[in-house]
Amino acid sequence: MSIEGDRDITDARRGAGVYDRLVANMDELSNRGLIFGASRDGICFLPRR
Secondary structure: OOOOOOHHHHHHHHOOOHHHHHHHHHHHHHHOOOOOOEEEOOEEEOOOO
16 A cells, blocks of 8 residues: 555556555554555554554
């Protein structure tokens, strides 16, 4: 999954609606208790449990 920033930036690069689908996918991973990470500027962040 790749998000460039906010909805406008991500959808401009990846296509309309992609941002919302990615956020929904991340919510689903979290709801299932699956660990995933996000990075910004080479720094990795993991969601809190």
